[in-house]
Amino acid sequence: MAQPRASSSSANTRFAQFKLVLLGESAVGKSSLVLRFVKDQFDDYRESTIGAAFLTQTIALDENTTVKFEIWDTAGQERYKSLAPMYYRNANCAVVVYDITQAASLDKAKAWVKELQRQANESIVIALAGNKLDLVTANPSKRAIETADAEAYAKEAGLLFLETSAKTAENVKELFTAIARKLPTDQAGPRRGPAGLRGGVDMNRTPQTANLNGQGCAC
Amino acid sequence: MASSPQPQQPLETESSSSRPTKTLGSVRSFTRLESQTPPTRSRSATLNSSVGPERASPFGAFPEPNFTYDSVDQVESPHPTEPEALDDHVRDVLDEPLPQLELPAEVLEMTDRFIESLSAKVHPAPVSIDLLSTMFQDFYETTASAISAHVSKLYSSHDAQAPDQPLVSMSEIVQRKKDRKRRDNLRVALQEVVEKRVTEAVFDKIWRHHGAEDEARDEALRSKTMALAVVGIGLKELGLEENINVMDLKPVCEAFQSLNATKCPHGKLHLLKRAHKAIVDALTSVVPSTTSSADHILPILIYSLIISPPHIHIVSNLLYIQRFRYHKAIDGEAAYCVTNLEAAVSFLETVDMGTLAANGSPVTAPVDPEPTGIPSISLPPYAEKTDKATLTTIAPAITDTSPANASPRLETGLQKETPAVLPMTAATKRMTYLTPVEFATSAATSAVNTADQSLKTIGNSLENSYRFLFGKLSDKRTDLPKTLEDVRKLVGTPAQEQELLRDSAIYDRLYSEGLKTSDSYGGDALATQMKQVRTGETTKNTRETTMKLLPEREVVAGTSLNTTESSPGHGAAYIPVADSVRNL
Numbered sequence: 001m002a003q004p005r006a007s008s009s010s011a012n013t014r015f016a017q018f019k020l021v022l023l024g025e026s027a028v029g030k031s032s033l034v035l036r037f038v039k040d041q042f043d044d045y046r047e048s049t050i051g052a053a054f055l056t057q058t059i060a061l062d063e064n065t066t067v068k069f070e071i072w073d074t075a076g077q078e079r080y081k082s083l084a085p086m087y088y089r090n091a092n093c094a095v096v097v098y099d100i101t102q103a104a105s106l107d108k109a110k111a112w113v114k115e116l117q118r119q120a121n122e123s124i125v126i127a128l129a130g131n132k133l134d135l136v137t138a139n140p141s142k143r144a145i146e147t148a149d150a151e152a153y154a155k156e157a158g159l160l161f162l163e164t165s166a167k168t169a170e171n172v173k174e175l176f177t178a179i180a181r182k183l184p185t186d187q188a189g190p191r192r193g194p195a196g197l198r199g200g201v202d203m204n205r206t207p208q209t210a211n212l213n214g215q216g217c218a219c
Numbered sequence: 220m221a222s223s224p225q226p227q228q229p230l231e232t233e234s235s236s237s238r239p240t241k242t243l244g245s246v247r248s249f250t251r252l253e254s255q256t257p258p259t260r261s262r263s264a265t266l267n268s269s270v271g272p273e274r275a276s277p278f279g280a281f282p283e284p285n286f287t288y289d290s291v292d293q294v295e296s297p298h299p300t301e302p303e304a305l306d307d308h309v310r311d312v313l314d315e316p317l318p319q320l321e322l323p324a325e326v327l328e329m330t331d332r333f334i335e336s337l338s339a340k341v342h343p344a345p346v347s348i349d350l351l352s353t354m355f356q357d358f359y360e361t362t363a364s365a366i367s368a369h370v371s372k373l374y375s376s377h378d379a380q381a382p383d384q385p386l387v388s389m390s391e392i393v394q395r396k397k398d399r400k401r402r403d404n405l406r407v408a409l410q411e412v413v414e415k416r417v418t419e420a421v422f423d424k425i426w427r428h429h430g431a432e433d434e435a436r437d438e439a440l441r442s443k444t445m446a447l448a449v450v451g452i453g454l455k456e457l458g459l460e461e462n463i464n465v466m467d468l469k470p471v472c473e474a475f476q477s478l479n480a481t482k483c484p485h486g487k488l489h490l491l492k493r494a495h496k497a498i499v500d501a502l503t504s505v506v507p508s509t510t511s512s513a514d515h516i517l518p519i520l521i522y523s524l525i526i527s528p529p530h531i532h533i534v535s536n537l538l539y540i541q542r543f544r545y546h547k548a549i550d551g552e553a554a555y556c557v558t559n560l561e562a563a564v565s566f567l568e569t570v571d572m573g574t575l576a577a578n579g580s581p582v583t584a585p586v587d588p589e590p591t592g593i594p595s596i597s598l599p600p601y602a603e604k605t606d607k608a609t610l611t612t613i614a615p616a617i618t619d620t621s622p623a624n625a626s627p628r629l630e631t632g633l634q635k636e637t638p639a640v641l642p643m644t645a646a647t648k649r650m651t652y653l654t655p656v657e658f659a660t661s662a663a664t665s666a667v668n669t670a671d672q673s674l675k676t677i678g679n680s681l682e683n684s685y686r687f688l689f690g691k692l693s694d695k696r697t698d699l700p701k702t703l704e705d706v707r708k709l710v711g712t713p714a715q716e717q718e719l720l721r722d723s724a725i726y727d728r729l730y731s732e733g734l735k736t737s738d739s740y741g742g743d744a745l746a747t748q749m750k751q752v753r754t755g756e757t758t759k760n761t762r763e764t765t766m767k768l769l770p771e772r773e774v775v776a777g778t779s780l781n782t783t784e785s786s787p788g789h790g791a792a793y794i795p796v797a798d799s800v801r802n803l
Contacts, residue, residue, distance in 0.1 A: 022513075026458070031512035049492060051499045051511025054555040072555055073513035077458035079575065080517060083562040 016185040017068040021088040023112040024097035025105050026076035029131040032166035033097060034071050037176050040169055059180060067180040069093075084112075085119060093125040093179050100130040100163060103144040106153075113157055125182045127160035128153075129175055134165040320412050323369040326362055330413050333358045334420045348431040352542035359414070359545035366409045370402050410545060415483040418543055422482040425543060426535070433535040436568075440534055443567050444525045447575075452525065456575055457518035461506050470497035471523040478536040484544035487536055491556045498523070513559075521563045534564055 022030045031052040038057045048055050058068040074080070074087045088094060094116055098109040109128060116126055130150050136143040147163060154161035160178050164171040322330065337354075346354075418425070427433045454463055474494035478487050498519045499511040524533060537560050540549070549557055 026514045031510045031514070035510055048552065049499070050495045050516065050552060050555065051502070053495075053511060053513045053516045053559075054552050056551070070551060072558075075458070075513040075517040077514065077518070079458060079570075080562070080566065082569070083517075083566060086558050086562050086565070 014065045014185050015068070016066070016183065017070065018092040018183055019072065019090060020069045020093045020095060020179070021072045021074060021091040022095050022097065023074055023084065023088070023116070024076055025099070025108045028076070028097045028099040028102070028105050029166050030076060030097045031073055033095070033129060033131055033164060033172060034073065036166045036169050036172045038071070040172070057176070059177065061177070061180050061185070065185050067183065067185060069176065069180075084115070088116065088120050091120060091124060092183060093127070094120070095127045095129055095175070095179070096159075097129045097131050098145070099132050100145050100150075101132055101135050101142045106130075106145050106150060110153065113159065117157070123184075125160070125179055126158075127162070127175060127179050130161075130163040131166060133163045133170055134167040137165075320408055322409060322412055322416075323366070326365050326369065326409065326413060329362055329365060330416050334417055337421050337424065345430055348428045348542065351425060351428065355417070355543050356546055358417070359410070362413045363406075363410055363545070363547070366406050366413070370406050370409070374398065374402055407548070410548065411485050414485055414543075414545060418484060419482045426482075426539060431538070433538055436534040437532045440564065440567055441529050445529075447525050447567070447572060450572060452572070452575060454518055454522050457521055459515060459518040459522075461502065461515065463501055463505055463519065465526065467501035467504060468497075468519070468523050468526065471501065471519070472527045475523065475527050475531045475533060479530070479532060484540045485548075487540050488544060488549065488553055488557070491540070491560060492553060494523070495520070495556050495559065517559060517563065520559060521566055524563055524567060533560070537561060537564060
């Protein structure tokens with residue numbers, strides 16, 4: 001269902017596009033993290049018309065493999081929790097963010113992970129990001145969640161895990177690269193059918209909208 | 220619509236469909252294309268499809284296309300395919316007005332045959348909205364491949380020599396990328412032309428399709444947003460810390476309002492994007508450093524729906540986009556915007572106002588004796604919140620006479636809210652004399668009417684509204700008001716009325732500055748509705764207020780009748796259309 005768009009256009013080059021959803025409490029720095037990723041490391045950042053809520057970024061995994069992320073932000077306020085499935089449907093990957101200086105934020109993150117594992121696309125790649133590493137580096141007493149604890153949890157739950165700082169960019173690129181590596185860039189079907197059928201409204205366009213039909217009444 | 224396939228007409232002129240072209244299969248010029256296509260292409264090769272005069276097959280609403288991909292080999296010759304970040308720019312192109320493109324003959328014929336098949340009486344029972352949507356999607360799929368084939372042919376001779384040659388120069392690569400982009404843009408643009416042609420031709424059959432419950436859902440949502448506004452739900456209650464001036468959200472509401480003025484899903488989607496952009500603009504104008512994350516955008520979107528005028532028909536528009544926009548053309552940012560709206564609507568439909576208020580800071584509802592914290596715009600919006608939907612419940616036959624539902628045969632330019640303006644401001648002023656409870660009452664009346672027709676959701680949402688409203692009251696005072704009289708005593712304090720007036724001034728300003736496209740039905744409907752209220756089971760005080768305003772109302776009601784009367788004549792030409800809808 002949530003097949004990524006990918007292609008092996010010739011023997012040695014691959015391109016794949018994935019939908020990534022961002023989850024986590026408000027104020028843990030979800031959008032800062034992703035803005036850092038999108039703006040910093042690469043020159044081709046284009047300002048999105050809808051701010052940081054929807055961003056795209058392309059990274060080259062190696063000289064032959066290019067991965068494009070479509071990054072969907074979700075509202076972190078508790079009252080919007082029930083809306084999240086609309087955003088993570090057909091997502092290929094998710095970044096669940098917590099704040100390493102706020103103990104409760106990891107509990108929230110765990111709840112998201114649990115929900116994703118229960119309800120999202122089966123093959124979804126989930127990364128856990130403990131953000132605001134810069135605060136702890138500056139003042140170790142601020143740490144509320146031990147790295148080892150979070151790591152143990154992530155391991156048990158089968159998640160990618162990194163502590164990050166949107167502020168200093170530490171581990172940000174690494175996080176997204178790790179996700180890209182875990183995604184099935186090679187086993188996806190061709191992005192385009194016969195050459196010449198590709199492009200704007202081509203036949204292999206975006207999986208994430210494939211089941212909009214008939215979902216009207218689900219909202 | 221068209222009685223026979225009319226393959227080669229300039230698309231932008233809808234009216235031309237009544238004048239069949241005679242030269243079938245002739246070569247048409249592709250005006251826009253000429254400049255873009257490589258000189259070596261053979262144009263005639265694209266046109267050897269048989270453009271016969273045969274009618275759509277009586278079986279199935281969607282006959283097979285009868286052109287042949289006779290140059291398929293050539294079409295599918297391998298193209299150089301470097302990996303690339305795919306075409307964000309292609310979509311950006313769509314934000315521009317559509318170019319004056321002519322469809323290739325075979326695609327045009329497919330399109331017109333599809334339109335015809337939709338009108339043909341071939342289905343024993345009315346087609347469900349889901350099936351209809353599927354038919355559209357299948358149709359788009361078919362035209363997309365036909366368009367692809369066509370565009371590839373246009374470029375094929377140019378590209379044919381490419382693959383075996385080594386890439387010599389940078390400029391060559393750049394050129395190829397450019398060419399590819401141009402092809403992509405052309406495909407997208409042609410597909411848009413198809414969508415526009417089809418949806419505009421059958422708009423009044425597919426808009427608020429009567430097998431669906433769109434209208435009732437609009438109505439239910441309206442009741443809900445009214446109730447939320449009554450209890451003073453503001454941005455804070457929705458989880459936004461930043462303080463946004465309501466006036467800054469005017470462009471957002473305007474974009475929502477404009478949704479009804481366009482018939483093609485592409486146009487509606489574009490407006491939805493514009494609404495999102497306006498939200499970001501409003502946010503960054505207040506807090507320049509803010510990153511506009513979903514934490515900000517969703518609450519503002521929801522709030523904008525609450526303060527928008529009632530006739531925006533947001534659910535209908537959302538569903539229309541989801542059903543009749545080519546799914547593969549809802550992607551990237553557009554897909555996000557659609558999901559966001561879907562989420563906002565879902566939130567409003569299901570939110571329990573009690574918990575919402577509890578989540579936020581204490582709600583400064585109008586029942587609060589101190590008017591200090593009332594969001595200045597929270598009340599007046601539903602001065603208008605009685606619209607033609609109510610009228611519709613009285614006279615369903617005129618459903619299609621609202622501006623946006625005007626005949627597809629009208630020129631696009633004419634379909635925009637013509638009647639608008641006149642009684643609206645007056646009506647708004649009049650209505651601001653009503654107390655919130657009376658607004659709620661009129662909401663109840665309309666909602667109940669609609670609920671009678673079909674939906675239970677309305678009942679629920681309204682019940683919740685009331686439960687909350689009264690729950691709220693009971694929190695504040697120890698005894699629960701038992702009658703409307705009691706409620707009115709609580710609510711309609713003089714201070715409150717003053718507050719209302721002040722708010723209405725702001726509201727009037729807001730709307731006289733550009734939001735006043737609200738149709739005259741709004742006022743008329745209220746008048747009609749108030750008559751109902753008056754004759755129906757209402758308490759004395761509601762009646763009193765109504766009586767006070769009676770003379771004015773009668774006048775408006777007269778207008779309303781005229782509207783009703785004029786519409787059958789206006790709509791007479793479309794009776795066959797209505798028939799065929801039933802046969803869809």
